[in-house]
Amino acid sequence: MSARVLCVRLDNAGDVLLTGPAIRAVAAGGARVTVLAGPNGAAAAGLLPGVAEVITWRCPWIDPWPPAVDPADVDALVARLAAGRYDAALVFTSFHQSALPTAMLLRLAGVPYLGAVSEDYPGSLLDLRHQVADDDQPEAERALSLAVAAGHRLPDDDDGALRVRRPLPDVRELTGPGPYVVLHPGTSVPARAWPVHRFAAAARALHAAGRRVVVTGGPAETELTRAVAGNGAATDLGGRTSLAELAAVLAGADVLVVGNTGPAHLAAATATPVVSLFAPTVPASRWAPYRVPRVVLGNQRAPCRGSRVTKCSVPGHPCLMPVTADDVVRAVAQLTRDFEPAAERVT
Template structure:
């Protein structure tokens, strides 16, 4: 059986789809993961994926591309060449799978399943309705099971990635905690002054701190690190970042891709979680987590990209000392 899994949005979303991908891979001979550009690197980290197909959908992302018939025709040609017998479309609770289902039907995929609240017409062979309050990992596994891909025996259902490299040469010797100050959406980011405060207080408490960030976040990581932390801003690709996070005692991060990557390598997370999306669906999954941030703030469940409340009270009221206490609690509770 040649199976196709579709998850078209971000890095973290693709990581959270990983357990469902493994469920498909346990019963399929070949698994292709169709994802968007922002999720492609995460797709290449997932166990069970044989091929990654990248396409930027005109209904996904903060700034989606225009609808270009030639692009759609090229995608359909690639999908037809894949000769997929079945497809699992994974979406978030607020998204519709039907645009992707229409393309897959046009590409000749015989059996298609998805989580959908919309009437699917002839687009879906299996329409699953997720239970209330299910985390995105659990909802994806439920949808896979409805299509005939139950979680394999012995699989714990947690996000995982392929083994990362040794990154000791980057981080230096000895234990450390990671602070990742950036976020894909401004509404989810902890303030730079708070991040710098946390670095200083963690250092005073005897922790070695490693600050991580992407190539476009080097100014942020430099300012947050100061003279106290190891600054790895712009120095890690996703696979290397996985290695850095795997060896950390704790990772401190907003609700963004590296928080889910930390969970996928088994590291506890202090989650600075702005409630613009529900924590019950999007918190790091499968590892010890301490959630910081006012989950009842006025911005709750708005899915806003910038905080609609002046002063960003849901996160800026979290102090560096709050983070230090959370780090100490997770380290004390971590099995030796």
């Protein structure tokens, strides 16, 4: 009988995607993997190879929009996890998050072996207290190092890149024929956003350069995508795709132009090159699109560097405002010149 392992990642979709190589390592040994994810990451967890089941729970100490701690809700989660009879759990976190409150709940659920990265003294909460030597390593590698420390390794034929399940949905009716560039103007954190008028200018400039442009966004971003798509400069898919369909749209793109937000990592998981409009509120060394061709635009030494702010606190937004539509056009040209377009990529 295979082991039952719970992998925990309770924040956003991009964070879950970055945990994908670690989860594949756990599954590679034959374990049945369940992912405990937050509501913003559950759909991404369902796209990961090696995942058998996804449990969704909004965590008060991790979720970006945390609810109040509800004893009844916590008790229900503990009961559900106890019923799962897991042999082990790995709690994946970012450097600024603590795994210990989650480990407490897993102990109450009777999970016999727990591992996590922890700088804090864990007492009896962890069996594996993993510590990371390199604070600047990419998030995907940080997560994978925990899996390796727990005895799980990727097969020799797995290069450790981000991945999603295949096949993806057929989205040709949405995107239309031929090559295209995707612009994704939305971000989960306002401080990381390139202004909408700049995205609109980039759509027009790319269109003028002879490129087909597709604009993507979630259901709450339709006004934003409509403003960027303009009058015929781009195809507006705002609010029209599930996460799996968005992955398919990105897989068919020559390049994605996007801020530091979930679709950047979804593009990396489909092997799509990325023009990354990266605000340095968190380090690009950890969070830039992983293991895909990329051009990072933005002042990485701006005053917001390393601040983790969610709303820009510096007048003039100096990290991203200097980036122009022409910069984006040149970066797209570089990526499509130096690397295979989508029609020729084999993934």
